[in-house]
Amino acid sequence: MKPAAAILLLLFLLTCNSLTRDIVVSNNGENRSIKESIAASVDGDRVIVKSGYYAEGSIIIDRSIQLIGEDYPVLDGKNACEIITVRSNNITVKGFTVQNSGVSNLIDYAGIRVEDSKDCVIDNNRLINNFFSIYLANSTYCRVSGNFIKSNAVSESSSGNGIHLWKCNNITIEGNNISNQRDGIYFEFVTDSRIANNMSVNNLRYGLHFMFSNGDSYEYNVFSNNGAGVAVMYTKNVRMIGNRFENNWGPNSYGLLLKEIDNAYIYKNTFFKNTTGIYMESGTNLDMLSNNFNENGWAMKILGNCVNDTVQHNNFTLNTFDVATNTSRNVNLFTENYWDKYKGYDINHDNIGDVPYRPVSLFSMIMERTPETIFLLRSFVVDILDIAEKVAPVFIPETLIDEKPLMKLYND
Numbered sequence: 001m002k003p004a005a006a007i008l009l010l011l012f013l014l015t016c017n018s019l020t021r022d023i024v025v026s027n028n029g030e031n032r033s034i035k036e037s038i039a040a041s042v043d044g045d046r047v048i049v050k051s052g053y054y055a056e057g058s059i060i061i062d063r064s065i066q067l068i069g070e071d072y073p074v075l076d077g078k079n080a081c082e083i084i085t086v087r088s089n090n091i092t093v094k095g096f097t098v099q100n101s102g103v104s105n106l107i108d109y110a111g112i113r114v115e116d117s118k119d120c121v122i123d124n125n126r127l128i129n130n131f132f133s134i135y136l137a138n139s140t141y142c143r144v145s146g147n148f149i150k151s152n153a154v155s156e157s158s159s160g161n162g163i164h165l166w167k168c169n170n171i172t173i174e175g176n177n178i179s180n181q182r183d184g185i186y187f188e189f190v191t192d193s194r195i196a197n198n199m200s201v202n203n204l205r206y207g208l209h210f211m212f213s214n215g216d217s218y219e220y221n222v223f224s225n226n227g228a229g230v231a232v233m234y235t236k237n238v239r240m241i242g243n244r245f246e247n248n249w250g251p252n253s254y255g256l257l258l259k260e261i262d263n264a265y266i267y268k269n270t271f272f273k274n275t276t277g278i279y280m281e282s283g284t285n286l287d288m289l290s291n292n293f294n295e296n297g298w299a300m301k302i303l304g305n306c307v308n309d310t311v312q313h314n315n316f317t318l319n320t321f322d323v324a325t326n327t328s329r330n331v332n333l334f335t336e337n338y339w340d341k342y343k344g345y346d347i348n349h350d351n352i353g354d355v356p357y358r359p360v361s362l363f364s365m366i367m368e369r370t371p372e373t374i375f376l377l378r379s380f381v382v383d384i385l386d387i388a389e390k391v392a393p394v395f396i397p398e399t400l401i402d403e404k405p406l407m408k409l410y411n412d
Helices: 003-019 034-040 362-369 371-376 380-391
Strands: 022-025 046-049 059-061 066-069 074-076 084-086 092-094 097-099 110-115 121-123 126-128 132-137 143-145 148-150 163-169 172-174 177-179 185-191 194-196 199-201 208-211 217-219 222-224 230-241 244-246 256-267 270-272 276-289 292-294 298-302 310-312 315-317 321-324 333-335
Touching: 022 034, 034 046, 034 059, 097 110
Parallel strands: 022 046, 046 066, 059 084, 066 092, 074 097, 084 110, 092 121, 097 126, 110 132, 121 143, 126 148, 132 163, 143 172, 148 177, 163 185, 172 194, 177 199, 185 208, 194 217, 199 222, 208 230, 217 230, 222 244, 230 256, 244 270, 256 276, 270 292, 276 298, 276 310, 292 315, 298 321, 310 333
Antiparallel strands: none
16 A cells, blocks of 8 residues: 555544544533434444433434443333334443333333344343333344343233344344343244343243244253243244253243244253143154253153154153153154163163163153042052053053163263
């Protein structure tokens, strides 16, 4: 590059940098309005809001700026409106307390909404008592991270979701703490996105609700004490790794519901104290590997329309029932799992039981048809029936069998 051209380029860059400004908003300063400060900003500016209370109604960000809060200034919707709406690219919203959005059966009011945008960041905010807390629509390459989200959901019809995504791709949802919403996290038509290291607890319906969303992964999240655990439906190519599904109790509850799922990798998850650990309906080509099922009512319920699934290297301990099904046939592979109810032996000490194990009990099938028989659960008669059925199967699926049960807990 010629010296003159280099000097011109340097001057251009310095000029561009000098145009980037910090616009400061405070309750007692020259600029007291967030809306007016945004209107006066240009792409690349930072609007810095000092600690205080701001109730300006709906704040629309339609240029590529950073909206930064210092010491969590409060943005209050006064239960009347949406609070922040993002409508441009490369926008950051960070460090605010966003509270009391409007509630409507016609409009999905949100604490923070991102629509038709890309490369946006919603980071380290506190969202309190909003209808929908964070709502992304038709957006790409955005990140929602480190937010504390808590609402006051009482009924499904009068509450929204904590982090709600519709028709998005390449989104990262990471390190958020979500509670007391309808669904903690909701995905619909969301592709190639990642949910990691979130806490989704005490939500009215699901900790995570996942529909028509392909190629996504959720890893190392905790879903606890939700109405019905986690539901993943009508989805392909999903990865579920290292999550905890715990304390999801209720007559129709479960840790994880899988419905109309194709090609899933379910690895190293923990299912602890759920009514049902995993409930599977129309699951095809699912690999369930190295998971721990502990102290659930039913560890797994697998319906007859599940095919070509692999259940391997899992640990089943202290569950009332290990596996339940509604069919006498089985076209799935169970192998090399540890079952604490297994009473076999290992003569050659290779850690593989010398006799197969049938994880479906006759009484679990009876209970599926007649729930009132639960009062017989600990009776001696039930034990005799189950032993007799395992020796000469008549009612339980003869081919649902682990040919290589492990003698010790599997450690990956």
